[in-house]
Amino acid sequence: MISRKAPLREVYVWQLPVRIFHWVNAFVITVLCITGYIIGDPPAIMHSTAPEANYWFGWVRLAHFIAAFIFVVNFAVRIYWFFAGNSFAKWYNYIPLKKKQWRGIFETIKVDVLLLSPKPVYDIGHNSLAAFTYFGLFIIMAIQTFTGFAMFCVSTNNIFEPFFTWLLFEMGGFFPVRNIHHILMWAFILFAIAHIYLVFYHDYIERNGIASSIIGGWKFINATIVEEAEKEELEQEKIKLDEKRLETIEKKIKV
Template sequence: MEKAIIRRVYVWQLPVRIYHWVNALSVSALAVTGYIIGSPPAFMISSEAYDSYWFGTVRFIHFVAAFVFFFNFIFRLYWGFVGNHFSNWHNFIPTTKKQFNEIKEVLKIDILQRKGKIIESIGHNSLAGFTYFLVFIAFLFQSVTGFGMYAAMSNSWFPHLFAWIVPLMGGDFAVRQWHHAMMWFFIVFAMIHVYLVFYHDYVEGRGILSSMAGGWKFIEKKGLNDF
């Protein structure tokens, strides 16, 4: 059996971990409540309409989760400039030959199920980083369309900063359709993401799964020279 000297490395700082779980929870709440808003079940309720405010509560949860989601996201963007090496924005946009080669290697592992090759990156691998970059653009889109629609329902100044998006995209109906479609992007992303996190935990054996809880990964000593 091959032996390796392992060191533990503190990869994900507390703010990144808190960001991740607040984001995962708020996106889950937004997807569930958003789905109900888009396809409201027709309950046969005998009581007066004013006695039944459950749909208002669903919308209220959507809007509270939306504010949490948005400001948490802005915080993560800020942390991309002030956080440690692993959380820096450079990890999300591949520019070097090394990063492009790593994308090819990771695709071979994820699609051809190849095992045994050490991935150089200690933080996000280059393919994961780039995928998160696309997800961040989708977060931005969802925020702009969401607050754009919300402007019509709120007297607060903040949502009105986004009101221009509604006429730009061709009206409320079109914005809602795009906002709805994007929900499915997040659902598909989350399913593949969780599968890949478990799979890479197994292939790499570096504790990637628990790293988003405790912050630490376990790296072969050779890899430690790389950062």
């Protein structure tokens, strides 16, 4: 039997809303890319001279719009969870505002992209590079929502129209908006290929169960790393408590 003696601890990283968001998002993006591709380039072989025989295209558009509405609602729930979720789900993980995050990004690039080091960078939640790419993806998701709604509202004459028509005109009309919407589909496809490869690569080099963590929520982390993170968390809480105490003392003095 081959085994290792590294002391590991189970850590619950991805809460249920994050996992549900992930799989709903992955599914609807797949549907949106397939139906979007067909909308952008309908196969000539499926066209008929009898108009009623062309209605399959209407079903493709309907599938795109249903998936689009699920995509937007799911995204809205995740935006709420950026503020309500646990420390691994919070917004500040995704925007590299700290030196530590930038160091993590460069160190991970050395391992994942430049292959300069075989030694993985261990993190409990997302690694800094992954989190930064998710930030990019969230921005692209927002742009896709706005460009999509701009086209949808104008072409379907619905109650949201006044909120989005200006955007279509502001961006130069249907053609450029449709081009942006189309090009960004390829960003999703490239992201998905790199993302799935990297998840399994990290699972292999870190042996931390990262691939299954997005199903069950748990990762297996080196006990020393978890202890260090717990210490840091305790210190942060202590600092916050001290600041609150100081504030109340200052208020009392003023009174």
